[in-house]
Structure formats: structure tokens, C-alpha cells
Amino acid sequence: xxxxxxxxxxxxxxxxxxxxxxxxxxxxxxxxxxxxxxxxxxxxxxxxxxxxxxxxxxxxxxxxxxxxxxxxxxxxxxxxxxxxxxxxxxxxxxxxxxxxxxxxxxxxxxxxx
Amino acid sequence: xxxxxxxxxxxxxxxxxxxxxxxxxxxxxxxxxxxxxxxxxxxxxxxxxxxxxxxxxxxxxxxxxxxxxxxxxxxxxxxxxxxxxxxxxxxxxxxxxxxxxxxxxxxxxxxx
Numbered sequence: 001x002x003x004x005x006x007x008x009x010x011x012x013x014x015x016x017x018x019x020x021x022x023x024x025x026x027x028x029x030x031x032x033x034x035x036x037x038x039x040x041x042x043x044x045x046x047x048x049x050x051x052x053x054x055x056x057x058x059x060x061x062x063x064x065x066x067x068x069x070x071x072x073x074x075x076x077x078x079x080x081x082x083x084x085x086x087x088x089x090x091x092x093x094x095x096x097x098x099x100x101x102x103x104x105x106x107x108x109x110x111x112x113x
Numbered sequence: 114x115x116x117x118x119x120x121x122x123x124x125x126x127x128x129x130x131x132x133x134x135x136x137x138x139x140x141x142x143x144x145x146x147x148x149x150x151x152x153x154x155x156x157x158x159x160x161x162x163x164x165x166x167x168x169x170x171x172x173x174x175x176x177x178x179x180x181x182x183x184x185x186x187x188x189x190x191x192x193x194x195x196x197x198x199x200x201x202x203x204x205x206x207x208x209x210x211x212x213x214x215x216x217x218x219x220x221x222x223x224x225x
Contacts, residue, residue, distance in 0.1 A: 004156070031211055042202065042217035043157075050211060058212070090156055100145045100164075100206045102213055104156035 003027070004105035006091055012111045019078040021108050023091030030095065032074035033102060034058075034066065037088040049074055081112045115140045119203045119216035126193055126223050134188040134219050136177075136203035144205040146170075146179055146186040147213070151200045160188075160201070193223045 007022035023032065033048040035058075045058030047066040055066050063085060067075045074093075078085055088109050092102040120135040138144065145164040149157040161170030166181035175190045186203060203216040 033213075040217065043213075043215045045212055048211060092157075094211075100147070100213075101159055101162065104149075104158070106154075106156045 004091055004093055004103050006089075006105040006108050008108050009106060010109050010111075012113065013078075013081050014113050015082060017078075017081050017112075019081050019110065019112075021076040021078075021089055021091075021110070023074045023076070023093075023105055024072055025074075025093040025103070026072065027093070027095070027103075028071065029093035029103075030071070031093060031102075032068065033092040033094075034064075034074065034076045035090045035092065036060070037090055037107070043090065046076065081110075083112050086110060086112045115144070115205060115207055115214045117203050117205055117214055117216035119201075119219055121219070122200075123220040123222060126221070128195055128223055128225050129192045130223075132188070132190040132193045132197075132221070134201055134203075134221070136186045136188065136216060138184050138186065138203075138205050140184075140205055140207055140214075142207055144207045146177070147204040147206070148175070148177055148186070148188050149202040149204060149215075151202065151218070153199070157202065193221070195223050195225055197221060198223045 004025045034046040035043045049055045049068040065077045091105040094102045116139045147162045148160040150160045161172045163170040163179035169178045177188045200218045202218045204213045
């Protein structure tokens with residue numbers, strides 16, 4: 001079974017802090033994704049990566065950056081956390097560009113005070 | 114652009130009732146279509162998928178048929194259980210793209 005793990009289930013940070021969310025997959029997938037999930041808005045893509053050190057902006061990249069130094073790990077960085085970044089963050093991975101099934105981690109619920 | 118519209122929730126049913134959650138899409142080309150399910154406190158899991166017109170995806174008693182003529186992918190189950198209580202997301206991915214486009218989700222509650 002594919003396993004996607006996220007470093008924390010719950011996280012509380014203060015405004016202005018730098019926040020790192022980590023995601024690891026164990027199935028040698030090329031593609032990795034970060035989404036945020038908000039009530040009434042569904043899932044929105046923040047960034048994705050199709051290879052090590054490669055990244056592309058999703059629909060809402062502002063205020064976020066990402067890092068992919070190793071194939072299995074994809075980090076989401078909030079450079080200076082703000083209260084409007086309070087959300088559920090979901091990581092996903094997929095095997096290669098034309099294998100469309102994305103596998104999701106359990107999510108990190110981030111609260112920014 | 115590509116988009117997915119699914120029925121507004123929440124949906125509340127009694128156990129053993131018939132379930133339909135409507136999903137329609139707008140997309141260029143020939144997208145693949147998915148239903149994902151999110152149980153309370155968990156991430157999303159793939160429930161079923163269909164990659165071409167008239168394909169039927171099925172899993173755990175759920176079914177959905179890719180209808181190109183009506184641009185729809187409605188989710189159905191003949192007899193729901195309390196354990197089916199979850200949020201259901203319809204999604205598409207356009208050929209040649211890596212990005213899933215999600216609907217806003219439909220929350221289903223099944224009462225005993």
C-alpha cells in the first residue's frame with residue numbers, strides 16, 4: 001500500500017513565524033502536491049513538484065514556498081505565517097504524470113494565532 | 114477552464130437508503146474522472162475512477178458512470194451504511210495535465 005505521511009496532525013503557530021510542513025511518501029512517486037482545504041472552498045492546489053528540485057505553482061501559491069531535495073520528501077514553507085493561512089493542509093503523491101491517481105496523507109491542521 | 118460542480122450538501126439519509134450525489138464537469142479534451150472520500154479526521158482516499166466515456170467505476174458498493182453526452186459522473190450506492198458517513202469529492206484531471214480539479218465536496222451523514 002502507498003503510504004503518505006505528514007509530520008504533524010495538528011500545529012499551532014504565531015503570526016510571523018516561519019512554518020515547515022513535511023510530507024514523505026514511500027512509493028518512489030515522481031509527483032507530489034500540496035493542497036489546502038477550507039470549508040466551502042474545497043481543495044485548492046498550492047504547489048506541486050514532478051521531480052526532485054522541480055516545482056510549479058498551483059492556484060494559490062502566494063505566501064508559500066516549497067522544497068524538494070529528495071524524491072520522497074516535499075516540504076511546504078510558510079515564510080511568515082498569517083492568520084488567513086489557518087487551514088487543513090493535505091499532501092498527495094502520484095506515480096508519474098499520466099498515472100492520475102493521487103494518494104493523500106492524513107492532513108495537518110494548522111492554526112495561526 | 115476546467116471545473117467540477119457537485120451537489121450542495123449536507124445530505125442526510127437513513128441506513129439502507131439509496132444514495133445519489135450529482136457531479137457535472139466542464140473540461141477541454143477528454144478528462145479522467147474520480148470520486149474521492151474523506152472520512153472524519155482523515156485525508157482523502159480514492160473511491161473510484163473512470164478514464165473514458167461510458168466507463169463505470171465501482172468500489173465498496175459505490176458506482177459512477179462517465180457520461181460524456183451529459184458531462185456527468187454521478188455517484189450512486191444502492192444501500193448506504195452508517196460507516197459511509199463522510200465527505201465525497203468529485204474531481205477531474207485533463208489529459209496531459211498533472212492537476213486534479215476538485216468539486217467543493219458533499220457531506221453525507223447516514224443515521225441508523
